[in-house]
Amino acid sequence: MSKKHANWKILDDLYDEIVSRKGGDPEKSHTARLFSRGTDKIAQKLGEEAVETVIEAVKGNRDKLVSESADLFYHLMVLWADQGVAPDDVFDELARRRGISGIDEKKSRKG
Numbered sequence: 001m002s003k004k005h006a007n008w009k010i011l012d013d014l015y016d017e018i019v020s021r022k023g024g025d026p027e028k029s030h031t032a033r034l035f036s037r038g039t040d041k042i043a044q045k046l047g048e049e050a051v052e053t054v055i056e057a058v059k060g061n062r063d064k065l066v067s068e069s070a071d072l073f074y075h076l077m078v079l080w081a082d083q084g085v086a087p088d089d090v091f092d093e094l095a096r097r098r099g100i101s102g103i104d105e106k107k108s109r110k111g
């Protein structure tokens with residue numbers, strides 16, 4: 001597997017792990033705690049991480065930009081999982097905008 005494909009697999013695997021935390025023990029899993037706090041809290045956290053990310057970019061703090069971007073990806077995927085959006089849904093939309101056919105096996109994972 002190429003490095004590029006391995007990187008996308010990390011995102012895909014992280015998404016699956018996030019979904020697996022639904023209904024989990026909030027004491028044992030940060031993700032389960034976020035789900036238990038509800039959509040408004042997850043959305044708020046995503047907004048905070050977005051602001052922190054742009055602040056580090058504007059300050060020119062490359063290392064912190066990388067770290068905040070990882071937080072941003074994670075919280076975005078928690079929100080997707082909360083709303084039943086799968087990564088394939090987003091990749092399909094990006095592919096559609098580029099005028100190419102998307103991923104065949106489209107899955108929505110709400111529940």
Ligand SMILES: N=c1c2ncn([C@@H]3O[C@H](COP(=O)(O)OP(=O)(O)OP(=O)(O)O)[C@@H](O)[C@H]3O)c2ncn1[C@@H]1O[C@H](COP(=O)(O)O)[C@@H](O)[C@H]1O
Nearest residue numbers: 014017018021028029030031032033045048070071074075
């Ligand atoms: N990628 C992440 C990840 N990125 C960021 N975070 C957490 O997000 C939190 C952000 O910090 P904050 O102080 O803003 O949030 P907070 O502590 O909840 O504070 P408040 O909500 O009270 O403000 C930190 O606790 C980080 O550890 C993450 N927590 C988990 N994961 C991954 O998610 C998967 C499942 O993890 P668990 O749910 O912990 O099992 C594993 O692969 C983890 O590596």
